[in-house]
Amino acid sequence: MAQEKKQVEQITSMESDFAQWYTDVVKKAELVDYSGVKGCFVLRPYAYALWENIQAVLDKKFKELGHENVYMPVLIPESLLNKEKDHVEGFAPEVAWVTHGGSEPLQERLCVRPTSETLFCDHYAHVVHSWRDLPKLYNQWCSVLRWEKTTRPFLRHREFLWQEGHTIHATPEEAQAETLRMLEVYADLAENYLAMPVIRGRKTDKEKFAGAEATYTIECMMHDRKALQSGTSHYFGDGFARAFEILFTDKDNQLKNPFQTSWGLSTRIIGGIIMTHGDDSGLVLPPRIAPVQIVVIPVAAHKAGVSAAADALLSRLKAAGFRVKSDTSDQSPGWKFAEYEMKGVPLRLEIGPRDLEAGRCMMARRDNGEKISVALDHVETEAARLLEEIHRGLFEKARQNLSQNTFTATTLEEVKAIAEGPGGFIKTMWCGDEACEEKFKEAAGVTSRCMPFQQENLGETCPCCGKPAKHMVVWGVAY
Ligand SMILES: [Zn+2]
Numbered sequence: 001m002a003q004e005k006k007q008v009e010q011i012t013s014m015e016s017d018f019a020q021w022y023t024d025v026v027k028k029a030e031l032v033d034y035s036g037v038k039g040c041f042v043l044r045p046y047a048y049a050l051w052e053n054i055q056a057v058l059d060k061k062f063k064e065l066g067h068e069n070v071y072m073p074v075l076i077p078e079s080l081l082n083k084e085k086d087h088v089e090g091f092a093p094e095v096a097w098v099t100h101g102g103s104e105p106l107q108e109r110l111c112v113r114p115t116s117e118t119l120f121c122d123h124y125a126h127v128v129h130s131w132r133d134l135p136k137l138y139n140q141w142c143s144v145l146r147w148e149k150t151t152r153p154f155l156r157h158r159e160f161l162w163q164e165g166h167t168i169h170a171t172p173e174e175a176q177a178e179t180l181r182m183l184e185v186y187a188d189l190a191e192n193y194l195a196m197p198v199i200r201g202r203k204t205d206k207e208k209f210a211g212a213e214a215t216y217t218i219e220c221m222m223h224d225r226k227a228l229q230s231g232t233s234h235y236f237g238d239g240f241a242r243a244f245e246i247l248f249t250d251k252d253n254q255l256k257n258p259f260q261t262s263w264g265l266s267t268r269i270i271g272g273i274i275m276t277h278g279d280d281s282g283l284v285l286p287p288r289i290a291p292v293q294i295v296v297i298p299v300a301a302h303k304a305g306v307s308a309a310a311d312a313l314l315s316r317l318k319a320a321g322f323r324v325k326s327d328t329s330d331q332s333p334g335w336k337f338a339e340y341e342m343k344g345v346p347l348r349l350e351i352g353p354r355d356l357e358a359g360r361c362m363m364a365r366r367d368n369g370e371k372i373s374v375a376l377d378h379v380e381t382e383a384a385r386l387l388e389e390i391h392r393g394l395f396e397k398a399r400q401n402l403s404q405n406t407f408t409a410t411t412l413e414e415v416k417a418i419a420e421g422p423g424g425f426i427k428t429m430w431c432g433d434e435a436c437e438e439k440f441k442e443a444a445g446v447t448s449r450c451m452p453f454q455q456e457n458l459g460e461t462c463p464c465c466g467k468p469a470k471h472m473v474v475w476g477v478a479y
Helices: 002-009 018-026 047-064 085-094 117-126 172-192 239-243 268-277 305-321 333-342 353-358 376-406 414-422 436-443
Strands: 033-034 040-044 075-077 095-102 104-114 138-143 159-169 199-202 214-221 227-237 257-266 294-298 324-326 346-353 360-365 371-375 407-408 425-430 447-452 471-476
Touching: 018 268, 018 360, 033 104, 033 294, 033 324, 040 047, 047 138, 047 172, 047 268, 085 239, 117 138, 117 159, 117 239, 117 257, 117 346, 159 172, 159 199, 172 199, 172 214, 172 227, 172 257, 214 268, 214 447, 227 239, 227 268, 239 257, 257 268, 268 376, 294 305, 294 333, 294 471, 305 324, 305 346, 305 376, 333 346, 346 353, 346 376, 353 360, 371 376, 376 407, 425 436, 425 447, 436 447
Parallel strands: 294 324, 294 346, 407 425
Antiparallel strands: 033 040, 075 104, 095 104, 138 159, 159 257, 199 214, 199 447, 214 227, 227 257, 346 360, 360 371, 425 471, 447 471
């Protein structure tokens, strides 16, 4: 028990220091290790397993929708990166350059991909010639490199894992529909697998992706009421196609530029899961993507029949399709309880001599600590029911956090008071001018998160300049 206590004490409480709590959890749950290069993190097996489960959900959906996986090179010639003006301006400050091959200086600098639009465009120019070649629905799983100044595990890496979808279409309507369709895939992942409620919306021009005509986003609220941009989908129009001279002969025999999209979701979402569901005992993982859904812990394993019963339960649960493990190490049950709480395993199944005698076992929920006595005959059905309940419970708790901490304001003073007081998301009207958007930042330290698809009419004028309002915007402090 002494060990259990010590382990729990080592985590900073969320209320006292949320940032330190986050760092503690990431380390104690064995998610990452630091490497020799700042901002490049080792994803340890538990974090990688989490990513693989997220990857599996998305990859299946992409393929169901007709996307194919491809792989582009890691290096981009400088001349290629420079082809689209807005794009290069947006990314130039954070690209890393390869200047030498061995000891020989290169004729042309090569950048390590910060994102792969330019590579896809170059390829599309080679393979798209006719309307028959369209659409191309491609996705790439890879890592990208951005030379960030401040870095934090999952939230801001220099190198991070992600997927980037890149599609090319004959018409703007088709490309626009694709942009929104993929945003919905991200929203579905967040809400139905990660139990993270989202706000779907469009980014302002100031916040949109470099080179995009429109950027759409899903925004989530973290436990500390800050925002996490969790997935984005971009509509490029034919801007990239013009810059890269991608042309196709349409059905009417005219030579035209096609229309493009890109969309990405990264390991950043793992930071989102941690900060949405975690608590003072550590991680709390949503059951649908948890690497281990159920941990079986024999109590007084030396007593007759206990080990065998635990083994039998493990086999049954495995056979029923659960991701399950048992811990038969010589650590005390108390140590094990704390360990798997730290790792956020949704359900703990305890079985000891008295349970066995009664033909029962105990299931403990990670999300709310509730303990349920379950007949051994019903273990599979009860486990399934409880995992579903945990998913719904986590979603509901996060939804309440979002709705209770979303406020409405009609003046800049109100925005400031909310930002300096409780924090959270602030809804206001906005005239559409970037100058006013800047003022929100100067006055209250908030940035526009998005213009939600679900617009509300909170008034007729912009709180900054008093001119007629065009959009409702959600503002917040973002990670
Ligand atoms: Zn204004």
